Amino acid sequence: xxxxxxxxxxxxxxxxxxxxxxxxxxxxxxxxxxxxxxxxxxxxxxxxxxxxxxxxxxxxxxxxxxxxxxxxxxxxxxxxxxxxxxxxxxxxxxxxxxxxxxxxxxxxxxxxxxxxxxxxxxxxxxxxxxxxxxxxxxxxxxxxxxxxxxxxxxxxxxxxxxxxxxxxxxxxxxxxxxxxxxxxxxxxxxxxxxxxxxxxxxxxxxxxxxxxxxxxxxxxxxxxxxxxxxx
Amino acid sequence: xxxxxxxxxxxxxxxxxxxxxxxxxxxxxxxxxxxxxxxxxxxxxxxxxxxxxxxxxxxxxxxxxxxxxxxxxxxxxxxxxxxxxxxxxxxxxxxxxxxxxxxxxxxxxxxxxxxxxxxxxxxxxxxxxxxxxxxxxxxxxxxxxxxxxxxxxxxxxxxxxxxxxxxxxxxxxxxxxxxxxxxxxxxxxxxxxxxxxxxxxxxxxxxxxxxxxxxxxxxxxxxxxxxxxxxxxxxxxxxxxxxxxxxxx
Numbered sequence: 001x002x003x004x005x006x007x008x009x010x011x012x013x014x015x016x017x018x019x020x021x022x023x024x025x026x027x028x029x030x031x032x033x034x035x036x037x038x039x040x041x042x043x044x045x046x047x048x049x050x051x052x053x054x055x056x057x058x059x060x061x062x063x064x065x066x067x068x069x070x071x072x073x074x075x076x077x078x079x080x081x082x083x084x085x086x087x088x089x090x091x092x093x094x095x096x097x098x099x100x101x102x103x104x105x106x107x108x109x110x111x112x113x114x115x116x117x118x119x120x121x122x123x124x125x126x127x128x129x130x131x132x133x134x135x136x137x138x139x140x141x142x143x144x145x146x147x148x149x150x151x152x153x154x155x156x157x158x159x160x161x162x163x164x165x166x167x168x169x170x171x172x173x174x175x176x177x178x179x180x181x182x183x184x185x186x187x188x189x190x191x192x193x194x195x196x197x198x199x200x201x202x203x204x205x206x207x208x209x210x211x212x213x214x215x216x217x218x219x220x221x222x223x224x225x226x227x228x229x230x231x
Numbered sequence: 232x233x234x235x236x237x238x239x240x241x242x243x244x245x246x247x248x249x250x251x252x253x254x255x256x257x258x259x260x261x262x263x264x265x266x267x268x269x270x271x272x273x274x275x276x277x278x279x280x281x282x283x284x285x286x287x288x289x290x291x292x293x294x295x296x297x298x299x300x301x302x303x304x305x306x307x308x309x310x311x312x313x314x315x316x317x318x319x320x321x322x323x324x325x326x327x328x329x330x331x332x333x334x335x336x337x338x339x340x341x342x343x344x345x346x347x348x349x350x351x352x353x354x355x356x357x358x359x360x361x362x363x364x365x366x367x368x369x370x371x372x373x374x375x376x377x378x379x380x381x382x383x384x385x386x387x388x389x390x391x392x393x394x395x396x397x398x399x400x401x402x403x404x405x406x407x408x409x410x411x412x413x414x415x416x417x418x419x420x421x422x423x424x425x426x427x428x429x430x431x432x433x434x435x436x437x438x439x440x441x442x443x444x445x446x447x448x449x450x451x452x453x454x455x456x457x458x459x460x461x462x463x464x465x466x467x468x469x470x471x472x473x474x475x476x477x478x479x480x
Binding site: 103112114187194195198 | 475
């Protein structure tokens with residue numbers, strides 16, 4: 001017998017799900033869906049930019065006032081951020097521990113290469129790409145550290161940031177990774193959570209269309225800046 | 232037909248092993264893949280060499296004993312067992328690379344023979360039902376809805392050959408375990424152990440060192456019995472249900 005997850009005691013409820021492979025996959029699925037929910041709202045909210053500078057900046061400032069006066073200024077955003085960090089850490093922890101377990105299960109590679117099965121590699125490296133992107137994106141659009149804009153206004157940060165060609169290239173690559181990740185991740189999560197229809201052609205198609213729509217929605221903005229629709 | 236074979240040779244479990252090339256002539260397109268290997272072994276024996284060890288038993292595609300990875304595909308280019316694969320699926324003069332199932336829980340015993348005892352231990356953990364001894368009960372006294380009977384039967388056709396593990400990039404036994412869990416959990420006879428079965432079998436699957444499922448679907452296209460991929464969704468569903476039940480306990 002190989003040394004593995006094995007030594008873990010048995011799963012005895014949802015609190016101990018992390019002990020098994022399927023439990024860890026369920027943690028990965030739920031945290032992934034939570035982050036996907038955020039990503040979709042983020043994408044739709046971004047489209048406000050097409051209603052002009054004033055409305056977009058107002059929208060961005062309004063986000064900081066959600067829940068007032070029950071919540072203090074920006075508290076809603078911080079609650080969201082903590083939630084997203086928890087989801088991100090859980091997602092990464094599950095991905096890393098499961099990947100290490102998976103690699104150990106296939107110590108000898110085949111001499112003859114076979115076509116297919118790229119999804120696993122794509123998810124692992126795509127996930128790393130997305131993590132690097134998130135760090136850069138926060139430094140670019142949230143803190144403005146690496147953004148060339150002279151003011152702190154969100155609209156200005158977008159038009160200045162995407163005025164640089166390298167930002168457009170990097171954001172395009174990152175959205176490609178995001179699209180691929182949702183493509184496989186959405187129906188995989190449904191399958192992992194035990195939804196019998198996850199593998200039907202209908203749901204697979206839905207996942208593809210959904211992934212493309214999210215990436216397209218995000219990329220509308222940098223390319224609108226490039227082609228002068230937003231300036 | 233003439234073939235160039237590259238076969239994994241390994242004297243025993245501790246030998247490092249390596250690929251060895253053989254030229255084989257006089258192969259008929261009507262031969263099964265195993266008969267082709269028999270022809271090679273006859274030649275090797277005549278030349279005083281050690282024949283290539285491989286597992287086989289019924290040669291009818293129903294026992295699950297045979298199975299090698301052929302040009303990177305578990306059971307080769309057709310979706311069937313290695314014994315039911317025929318040489319007409321290959322071209323004259325083709326190079327064929329033959330390797331054993333590769334997975335940490337399936338250690339090589341010799342050449343193309345691997346130890347699949349891990350599957351037996353998973354079955355021992357929960358792949359059974361409790362049945363009273365004595366004479367068998369009247370067959371029609373337990374009624375089963377037709378869709379359940381059909382789905383249970385489709386999953387019961389799993390012969391435990393291990394092709395799913397061999398084909399999976401993670402060496403995962405999810406398809407095998409899902410077939411057994413789906414088969415038994417659907418039927419009235421499987422109900423007493425419905426909750427413990429899935430928890431115990433998954434625990435044993437993890438303990439043996441099989442990888443996790445990443446939903447690549449490589450298993451189901453290699454499965455000679457065409458166990459559907461939805462069985463894995465069903466395994467996850469049964470697992471979720473069992474965890475919920477154990478939460479209450």
